[in-house]
Amino acid sequence: MAVALLGTGRFLTVRLGFIQLCKLGHGFVVTSGIYDDPEEPSDDSHFQALSTALSATVGIGNIAGVALAIHWGGPGAMFQVWMTALVGMAIKYAEVTLGAGDVSYVVETEPGRFHRTSEASEIRVEDGLQLATAAAAVRVAWHEVPLERLFADRELDRAFTGVVDSGRKLAVTADGTTATSLWGLAAESGAPLCMLAFEQGLPGTWGRFIVVLSVFLFAISTAISWSYYGDRCANYLFGRGLVFPYKIAYVAIHFVGSVLTLSVAWTLGDVFLEIVILPNLLALILLSPKVSEPTRSYFQRKPWIENREVHRRAVARQKASRQ
Secondary structure, eight states: OHHHHHHHHHHHHHHTTSHHHHTHHHHHHHHHTTTOOTTSOOSSOHHHHHHHHHHHHSSGGGTHHHHHHHHHHOTTHHHHHHHHHHHHHHHHHHHHHHHTTOHHHHHHHOOOOOOOOOSOOEEEEETTEEOOSSTTOOOOEETTEEOSOOBSSTTSOSBOOEEEETTTTEEEETTSOEESOOBOOOOOOHHHHHHHHHHHHSSTTHHHHHHHHHHHHHHHHHHHHHHHHHHHHHHHHHOGGGHHHHHHHHHHHHHHHHHSOHHHHHHHHHHHHHHHHHHHHHHHHHTTHHHHHHHHHHHHHOTHHHHHHHHHHHHHHHHHHHO
């Protein structure tokens, strides 16, 4: 998937002359609304359309997804995130130019790595190190990442030696002493990693509450926007009769996602995204001439000069009518 995204993004970036960089300033000016005609019938302004698109784009992935990338790939993973975002701007421009963000209508018009275990298992530990007798051996983990070393005290001074009984949820030392807690250097992941970073980087304890509020708001906005996108896709592919069953399945999958482990939930999300993204990327490549031609014509004609004057006259008339 990363190869497909980066490859398509690089192709469109070159084909469109690095438009996401060269014309970025023009995009901000258009969004400001100074080229809009207030008297022209329209459902949304440029700014409202941008806000709607951002509500679907900025979501949990910007909190938990980035943290997961750093967790699994280290700080170097951020470079790939930045590069994907850079060329992704060209992909988004091509999508919007072709069909207001929905390529499906344009195409037709053209000739678990880890899991929780419910079974009782014994995990042998010697000098803090978990002894794996097989490749699929059960290990003590935190957020689906095995702990490198286990200790019997909070200060991490006494390495634990004994057996961890997952069925009884007890740790038994070599001399028969039982314990209900073990300690180790655990790696945070997802939203908890962001909470920890904000808490350490900001004064007081406000950082974690900022992340909690952001997750709550982003989750709602993403759920609403993606529900509408799926609604339109279901209507296009299967007709109006299956829109309501889709909505039921969409709501039900929220519950499923809340009880699955983090790795399984993200893997399922990746699979379903790949199903819709790959055909979309192929369509963008095949239809790229339909993007480059009107783009070249637009910047040659410079219609925004006339639009600016129309906007100025329309605003003047509105002010005069209110006096």
